[in-house]
Amino acid sequence: MSQFLVKDGVKNQIRKGEKLVTTHCCYCGMQCGMHIRVNEKTNKVVGVEPRYDWVLTRGKMCPKGVTAYQTIDHPDRIKRPLIKKNGKFIESSWEEALDLIQSKFLGLQNQYGKDSIGVYGGVSMTNEKCYLVGKYARVGLGTRYIDYNGRYCMSSAAGGFNKTLGMDRGSTLPWTELEHTDCFFMAGSNTAECHPTSIQWFWKAKDKGAKLIVADPRETATARVADVHLDLLPGTDSALANGIMHLLIEHDYVDHGYIASRCNNYAELKEMTAKFTPAYTSEITGVSEEKLIKAAHIFGQSPRSVVMFARGAEQQTKGVDNVSLYTSMALLRGQIGKFASGVATFTGQGNGQGGREHGQKADALPGYRKIANPKDREYIAKVWGIEEKEMPQEGVSAYEMFHLMEAKKIRALHVICSNPVVSSPNINYVQKALESLDFLVVNDFFLSETAELADVVLPAVTWAEDEGTTTNIEGRVIRIRKVVEPLGESKPDWEIMQLIAERMGKGEFFPYKEPREIFDELRIASKGGKADYYGITYEKIDDQEGVFWPVPEENHLGTPYVFTERFATEDGKANLAVCDWKEPGEVTNSNYPLWLTTGRVVFHYLSGNQTRRVGFLMEKCPEPFVEIHPELAGEYGIADGERVKLSTPRGVMELPAKITKAIRKDTLFVPYHWGKEMSANQLTSPALDPFSRMPEFKVCAVKLEKLSNRR
Amino acid sequence: MNKIMYLEFERCIGCRACQAACRECGDHDAKERNYVDYIDFTESRQTFPMICMQCKDPACARVCPANAIQITEEGVVLSAMEEKCIGCRNCTFGCPFGIPKFDFEKNKMYKCDMCYDRTREGISPMCASVCPSDAIRFIDFDEMQELRRRRVQMNLIEGKKPMEGNKWEYVPEFFGVYSDS
Amino acid sequence: MERLERSFYSKTSMYSFFVILGLLLSMMVATDRFIHMDMALIGYAIASIIFAIGLTIRMSFWFYRTATNRVAKRSLKNLFTKERLIRNVRSIAITFVDNILLQKFIFKRGLYRGIQHLMISWGCLISFAITFGLTFGWMRFDLIDSETYQIVVFNIPTLKMAAHGVFAEIVYNGLNLGAIMVLIGVSMALARRLTNYDVKVTQRFEFDMLPLFILLAVTGTGLILTVLYTFFDGWMHHYMSLIHQVTVVIMLIYFPFGKLFHVPIRPLAAAVPMNYQEVAKIDSRNCKSCGEAYSNDDQIADVQAILGAQEFDLKLNDGTLLSDYCPRCRRRMRALKVMNMEAPQGDPYGPVNTNNGIHLPGFGQKRSESFYVSTEKKQAKEENNEPVSR
Numbered sequence A: 001m002s003q004f005l006v007k008d009g010v011k012n013q014i015r016k017g018e019k020l021v022t023t024h025c026c027y028c029g030m031q032c033g034m035h036i037r038v039n040e041k042t043n044k045v046v047g048v049e050p051r052y053d054w055v056l057t058r059g060k061m062c063p064k065g066v067t068a069y070q071t072i073d074h075p076d077r078i079k080r081p082l083i084k085k086n087g088k089f090i091e092s093s094w095e096e097a098l099d100l101i102q103s104k105f106l107g108l109q110n111q112y113g114k115d116s117i118g119v120y121g122g123v124s125m126t127n128e129k130c131y132l133v134g135k136y137a138r139v140g141l142g143t144r145y146i147d148y149n150g151r152y153c154m155s156s157a158a159g160g161f162n163k164t165l166g167m168d169r170g171s172t173l174p175w176t177e178l179e180h181t182d183c184f185f186m187a188g189s190n191t192a193e194c195h196p197t198s199i200q201w202f203w204k205a206k207d208k209g210a211k212l213i214v215a216d217p218r219e220t221a222t223a224r225v226a227d228v229h230l231d232l233l234p235g236t237d238s239a240l241a242n243g244i245m246h247l248l249i250e251h252d253y254v255d256h257g258y259i260a261s262r263c264n265n266y267a268e269l270k271e272m273t274a275k276f277t278p279a280y281t282s283e284i285t286g287v288s289e290e291k292l293i294k295a296a297h298i299f300g301q302s303p304r305s306v307v308m309f310a311r312g313a314e315q316q317t318k319g320v321d322n323v324s325l326y327t328s329m330a331l332l333r334g335q336i337g338k339f340a341s342g343v344a345t346f347t348g349q350g351n352g353q354g355g356r357e358h359g360q361k362a363d364a365l366p367g368y369r370k371i372a373n374p375k376d377r378e379y380i381a382k383v384w385g386i387e388e389k390e391m392p393q394e395g396v397s398a399y400e401m402f403h404l405m406e407a408k409k410i411r412a413l414h415v416i417c418s419n420p421v422v423s424s425p426n427i428n429y430v431q432k433a434l435e436s437l438d439f440l441v442v443n444d445f446f447l448s449e450t451a452e453l454a455d456v457v458l459p460a461v462t463w464a465e466d467e468g469t470t471t472n473i474e475g476r477v478i479r480i481r482k483v484v485e486p487l488g489e490s491k492p493d494w495e496i497m498q499l500i501a502e503r504m505g506k507g508e509f510f511p512y513k514e515p516r517e518i519f520d521e522l523r524i525a526s527k528g529g530k531a532d533y534y535g536i537t538y539e540k541i542d543d544q545e546g547v548f549w550p551v552p553e554e555n556h557l558g559t560p561y562v563f564t565e566r567f568a569t570e571d572g573k574a575n576l577a578v579c580d581w582k583e584p585g586e587v588t589n590s591n592y593p594l595w596l597t598t599g600r601v602v603f604h605y606l607s608g609n610q611t612r613r614v615g616f617l618m619e620k621c622p623e624p625f626v627e628i629h630p631e632l633a634g635e636y637g638i639a640d641g642e643r644v645k646l647s648t649p650r651g652v653m654e655l656p657a658k659i660t661k662a663i664r665k666d667t668l669f670v671p672y673h674w675g676k677e678m679s680a681n682q683l684t685s686p687a688l689d690p691f692s693r694m695p696e697f698k699v700c701a702v703k704l705e706k707l708s709n710r711r
Numbered sequence B: 001m002n003k004i005m006y007l008e009f010e011r012c013i014g015c016r017a018c019q020a021a022c023r024e025c026g027d028h029d030a031k032e033r034n035y036v037d038y039i040d041f042t043e044s045r046q047t048f049p050m051i052c053m054q055c056k057d058p059a060c061a062r063v064c065p066a067n068a069i070q071i072t073e074e075g076v077v078l079s080a081m082e083e084k085c086i087g088c089r090n091c092t093f094g095c096p097f098g099i100p101k102f103d104f105e106k107n108k109m110y111k112c113d114m115c116y117d118r119t120r121e122g123i124s125p126m127c128a129s130v131c132p133s134d135a136i137r138f139i140d141f142d143e144m145q146e147l148r149r150r151r152v153q154m155n156l157i158e159g160k161k162p163m164e165g166n167k168w169e170y171v172p173e174f175f176g177v178y179s180d181s
Numbered sequence C: 001m002e003r004l005e006r007s008f009y010s011k012t013s014m015y016s017f018f019v020i021l022g023l024l025l026s027m028m029v030a031t032d033r034f035i036h037m038d039m040a041l042i043g044y045a046i047a048s049i050i051f052a053i054g055l056t057i058r059m060s061f062w063f064y065r066t067a068t069n070r071v072a073k074r075s076l077k078n079l080f081t082k083e084r085l086i087r088n089v090r091s092i093a094i095t096f097v098d099n100i101l102l103q104k105f106i107f108k109r110g111l112y113r114g115i116q117h118l119m120i121s122w123g124c125l126i127s128f129a130i131t132f133g134l135t136f137g138w139m140r141f142d143l144i145d146s147e148t149y150q151i152v153v154f155n156i157p158t159l160k161m162a163a164h165g166v167f168a169e170i171v172y173n174g175l176n177l178g179a180i181m182v183l184i185g186v187s188m189a190l191a192r193r194l195t196n197y198d199v200k201v202t203q204r205f206e207f208d209m210l211p212l213f214i215l216l217a218v219t220g221t222g223l224i225l226t227v228l229y230t231f232f233d234g235w236m237h238h239y240m241s242l243i244h245q246v247t248v249v250i251m252l253i254y255f256p257f258g259k260l261f262h263v264p265i266r267p268l269a270a271a272v273p274m275n276y277q278e279v280a281k282i283d284s285r286n287c288k289s290c291g292e293a294y295s296n297d298d299q300i301a302d303v304q305a306i307l308g309a310q311e312f313d314l315k316l317n318d319g320t321l322l323s324d325y326c327p328r329c330r331r332r333m334r335a336l337k338v339m340n341m342e343a344p345q346g347d348p349y350g351p352v353n354t355n356n357g358i359h360l361p362g363f364g365q366k367r368s369e370s371f372y373v374s375t376e377k378k379q380a381k382e383e384n385n386e387p388v389s390r
Helices: A063-071 A094-112 A127-141 A155-164 A175-180 A196-207 A237-250 A256-262 A266-273 A278-285 A289-301 A319-332 A374-384 A398-406 A427-435 A493-503 A515-526 A538-544 A615-620 A630-636 B017-022 B090-094 B126-130 B141-157 C002-006 C011-030 C039-064 C066-079 C082-101 C104-108 C111-135 C166-172 C174-195 C197-202 C205-231 C237-257 C259-275 C297-309 C327-338
Strands: A018-024 A033-039 A045-050 A082-085 A088-091 A117-121 A146-148 A183-187 A211-215 A228-230 A305-309 A342-345 A412-416 A439-444 A456-459 A468-471 A476-480 A594-599 A626-628 A643-648 A651-659 A667-671 A700-706 B002-007 B035-038 B047-050 B101-103 B108-110 B136-140 B174-179 C139-145 C148-153 C156-162 C293-295
Touching (some): A033 A063, A045 A063, A045 B126, A063 A615, A063 B017, A082 A094, A094 A412, A094 A439, A094 A456, A117 A127, A127 A146, A127 A374, A127 A412, A127 A468, A127 A493, A127 A515, A155 A319, A183 A237, A183 A289, A228 A289, A237 A266, A237 A319, A305 A319, A319 A342, A374 A515, A412 A493, A468 A515, A615 B017, A626 A630, A630 A651, B002 B047, B002 B141, B017 B035, B017 B126, B035 C327, B090 C297, B126 B136, B136 B141, C002 C011, C011 C039, C039 C259, C066 C082, C066 C259, C066 C297, C082 C104, C104 C111, C111 C139, C111 C205, C156 C166, C166 C174, C174 C205, C205 C259, C237 C259
Parallel strands (some): A117 A412, A183 A211, A183 A305, A211 A228, A412 A439, A439 A456, A594 A667, A626 A651
Antiparallel strands (some): A082 A088, A082 A456, A468 A476, A626 A667, A643 A700, B002 B136, B035 B047, B101 B108, C139 C148, C148 C156
16 A cells, blocks of 8 residues: 555655655644655655645644654654653663563552552544553453543533434534535634634635634634624533523524424423523623624524534533533534534544544443443453453543542553643642552653653654554544654554553453554444444545544445434434533632633644644743733733733642733633643642533633732 | 735634744745734734745845845745845845845845745645645635635625725735746 | 046946956066066966956946945945944954854854865865966066075065975965865765755756856866876876866856855955944844834935835835834734724724724625524525525
8 A cells, every 4th residue: 555645636745765654643633634754765754745635634734733743753752661760760671661560560459459550541542542442451451440531622522412412423524514514603612723724614614605603702713703702701601502592492593393303302492491581691601692692693594504612612510511502502403414514523632533432431342332331341342352241340530530549549550642640630639649659650752741750651652653543523534654663662552552461461362463453353343333433444544535434334435424314312313402501610709700711722732742842833832821801911910921820729820921802801711731830730620520520621710910029 | 827825814813834834845944934923912813924925026136235136937036045145134124024034143034935846846835735724825826816806896895995096905915926837 | 537437438347447457567567577477377367367357347237236336335434434443343354254264154054064165165265366376477486496496476585495395385285285175165065966955946057056067177177187297297287287277267257157256245244244233133223113123224224225226115104114114013014904904993992803894704705794684583494595695
C-alpha cells in the first residue's frame, strides 16, 4: 500500500530527496488530513504538507496541526525508561523497568487483591491501543478499576445521546454536508478555537445564507458573526434549551408527524417546558427575551438545522440533561436522520469517539457493550479467551478513582496517554491522591506533570511512529500511518501493555505482532455491538476515505447517516428529555461573587504536554490569562495586562488580565492548558454529573482580587 | 491562467495557522512573513490576516537605496536580495501596508513572497492552503472578479449604493496578481 | 562646472573620462613615465580600464536612483557636519569592522555561509589588489642585487627584502593564496547552491551561479598556471596563461554588471548608523496613531521625499502620510477601511459590532430577513419552506 495517497489532479509539493506519508493530525477530533514530509536519506520527519484531497478538511490545518510534526523528533522526548531513585529519574533498561513493575504489581496484588491496581487511560491514541487498554486492565491485570480521561471530555455527550437516541455516535450526519444546512444552533462551543478546521463548513453554509445561533458566555469568533448570540450565564444551558423548546411548541414549529411516529415523552416534555416562558428563561439565563424569541423563530423556521454542542454544555453537573435537551430540540423539529440536518457534538480529543466505544470506560466493553450486562460479558470473555467469571465488575469514574487512591484502595496506578494532574478538576487534591500511591507507572513521550510524580516512566511513541485507526468527530474510522521508526528505545503503548501482561503471566492473551492484529480482534469484539467495526478493514478505509461505523457486515459500506429509520433504543423511538433546570454544583456568594469558566485557546491542546513544547505555539500563547469585561475591570481597578489573583475554595492562582468586551460582565474565563501554579484546574469544581460522572469544569464561583502595590 | 490571493477579513477566526504554515515554506527560514492582528481586542475578537499585495509598482522597491527588491517575471515582489540589502529599513517605512519585516541580527529584510517555490508550480501557498476559514484564498482571477461582483450586488440590495468613487472600498481587496502561464 | 559638463555627452561619460584620465596619470607616475611598464600585462591593463569604465557607469546610474541619491546626499551632508563628527567616525568604523572586515551579519546567517563568504571576499580583495597593483604598475619589484628585491610603490622605493625570504614568498604567492581562498569559498557556495532547497527557491542561474563559475574559472586557471610553473617546468604554460587571461578579462568586464556589483554598494551600509538608526533597534519617532516608537525623523523625511518624488500619493484625508504611522497601525487602518469599520458603531458598552451591514457576516448570499422576522405562524407548510434565496 502506498504511503502517499492523493487523488488524480491534486498537486502537492514534493521536494527532492523527500517523501510524503499520508496520515492525520494527532490532536483534536477533527483529525485533519495531512502528509508528513520525511527525508529519505536520514529518515527524519522534516515538515508537513497539506492534504488537499482529504474529504473533511481539504488541506486546512490549525496552528497546532501545522506544527504537530515538531513533537516527533523533539529534544524533550523520553528515549529510555526512567526509574525514580531517591527522588531523581535515572535512565534504565526496559528489563530493569519491567522487573520493577512486575515485582511491585504482583506484590501489591498478592497483598491487597487484584483491584489494588488501577489503570487510567486516554483517548488521544488509536482504537487499537484504546481497545487494548481495556483488555490489559481486565485480562492483563485483572482489575476492575479502569477509567479514562474521556470522562472529562465526552462522557456527558455519550450519556445524553444514549439516553435520548439509544446510541452514542458524535454526529448523526457526515460533516461534509454541513454546507447545505440552513441553521446551526451551537451551544457551549468555541468552535473557531477548538476545532478551527470545521469553520470552513460553517462559513460555506453561511455563504449560502445559513443562519447561525450561538449560545456562549463569551463572544467567540463564531458568536461574533452569529445572527443571534445567546450570551447565557455559564451553567444555564438546560434552562435555555427548555426555553427554546417552549417557544418552538408555542409557535408550533414542531414536526408532529415525526414526533408521533418516532419519539416518546412529547406530552411530558410539553408540560415541563410550559413554565419556561421567555421571561422565566431570560431571568435564569441572563439572555434577553428578544434574542430568545428571535433564535426560536430562526431555528423553528429553518427547513434543515443542526444542533451542535461541546464541552461548554457538557462539562456541567447537568451535562447529560443539557445534551438530552439540546438533542430534543432537534427531535422536536424532526431533524435527526435526514440530509444536512441532525445533532452533533464536537469531539474534543483525537480519538474521543473511538476511544469511548471500546471498553476503556469503567462500565463498558468493546463495541459499546456494558460490563454489567451478562450477555455482553459472556461474548467478550469468549473473544478474549477467559472465563466469564474472571471478567472484573464495573469500576468507578476517573475522578472517583482519586478518592480510592486517597483511601488506599487503589495502591498502584498505570497512566497511559493522559496527564490527570493538569486535566482533572481540583488538581491540588488530585496531586495529593497520586502522591499517596505506593507505585505509579506512566507511559508518555514527554515528561508530563503526571510523569514527574511517577516511580517509573515508560517511553511511549508519538502518533507518527505507530500505525492504527482512529474515529473522527463524525464517526468516520480513519487510518493513521507509521511515518518513522520509534525514537530511541521508545515503544508503542500496545507493546508496553503486552510486555507488562507477559510479566503478569498473561502473555498468552496478548500475542500481537502488529496493530493490524489488534484491530482484527477489535472487529470481532465489537461485532454485534452498537459500535460495530466488524466490516472495517485498513484497505476499506483507504478506498472509501474512511468508513462510518456501524459496519456490521464485511461487504457493508458503512453508515454515514444514523437513525434514518429508527433509533437505537429498545423500542426504536427517541426519548425526548424531560428535565427541569437545576443550579450548578457551586453558585456565587458574597465571598466568591463571580462566575468562572474555563476552556481552550487555539494554540494549545488539552493539558498542553505536547503543545507547550512547540516554539511557535508558545510564542503566541506562553501563559494563561483571565478574560475580564472592561466594566468589571473598572470596578476592581484592573488594567489590561495587570496580574490579578483568582481564588476559589480549592485553590488560588495569579495570572495576567486581558480586558475585552467579548465576555459577560459577571464571568471570567481562563484557559486550562498549563500545569502546577499556572493551572486553571486548581480552581475548578469537582462536582460530578450524577449520570455521566463528568466534573463541572465550566462553572464555579470565584473571587477576583487586584494585587495591590505589585506590578 | 491567473491566480491571485484573495482576503476576506471578516472570515478570519484568528487561529494564526497561516503564520505557523508560513514558517514551513521554502526559504522562509522558519520565520513567518505574514500577519494576523486584532482590530482591537478590548472591543472584539475580530482579527485580520495581512499579506503582501505584490504591488505592480512597489513602493518598497522604490525607496530601497540599494535597489535590492526585485520582482519576478510572474509579478512576485521578492524579499530584498541578501547581498545588496544594506539594512536601512526604508522599505518597512515606505510600504503603505506595513508588510516588510526586518531581521536585525542577520541584517536582512524579509517579506511575503507568496511561497514562490509553491506558486511557481501552481500549488497554493501554505497560508492559503491551511487557512481554516478561507479568509486567505488562492483563486483564479475570474473567480475573484465573481466574488467582488457579488459583494457589490449585495450592497445594492442592502440599499447602500456605493458611489462611483468609493465603489471599491466596499469590496474586499485582492492581493498579488499572479500568472503561471 | 556646468560648461565642463556640457562638453560631454552625459554626466556619466564625463565621470568615465576623468576616471580613465586619473588611471592613466597614476600609471604614468607609478611606472616612471611608462618606462617600467610590464608589457606582458597590457591585456590585463586594458581590461581593467574597461572594468573601471563599467564600474563608473554603474555607480553613476546607481546614484541617479531617487532613493540612492537621497540617502547618499544626506550622508554627504552629515559627513561634513562638524557636530556629527563623533557619530560619523563611530558609524564608519563600526560598519567597516563589523560589516566589511569581519562580515559578522553573514556569520549570523550561518557559520557555513560566513566562512564561505569570508573566503570569497577576502580572496578576491587580495587578488584584486595585487592584480591592479601590478597591471597599473602601482607596485613593482626591483632587483637591487642578486639577493635582494625592493618593493616600489608609485615609483617610491619602499621595503627591501631577501629574494628567497619568508616574507618574499608570501608576497610572491599572494595571488595563489587569494586564489586558494576563493577556490574554497566558491566550492562551498556552489555546493550550497546545488543542494540547499531554500536557496534554490529564488536563485537564478545567470545571476547567482554564473559569477561563481566565472570566479571558479579564474582561480582554477590561475592555480593550474602555478602548478605548471612549479611542477611541470612551464609545460603548456603559454596556452594556459592565455586562457587565464581570457577568464580574467571576462570577469573584469562582467564585474560591474552582475552580482559582484554588490561589493562597491556595501560601504553605503555606514549610512544607516550615520543618518538613521544610530543604535540598532532603538527608535526615536512615534507613530501618529498608537504613539509607539517605530522610526526616526530623518528616515521618515527621506522616505516621504523619495516616495513624493516618484509620485506615490499616500496622503490621508487629514493630511498625514501613511509613513507617519507604524507598520502595525498601517495594517490595521487598511483592514478597517476594507471592512468599512472606521467609525464607531452600535452599542458602546457591548463588543464592537463587526457586522456593519455593508460587509455581511454571511460573506456571500443574503437570506431575506422577512423570512424569519414574522412572529406569526407561516401559512405555508413546512415542506414548502425552502429558503427564498435558493
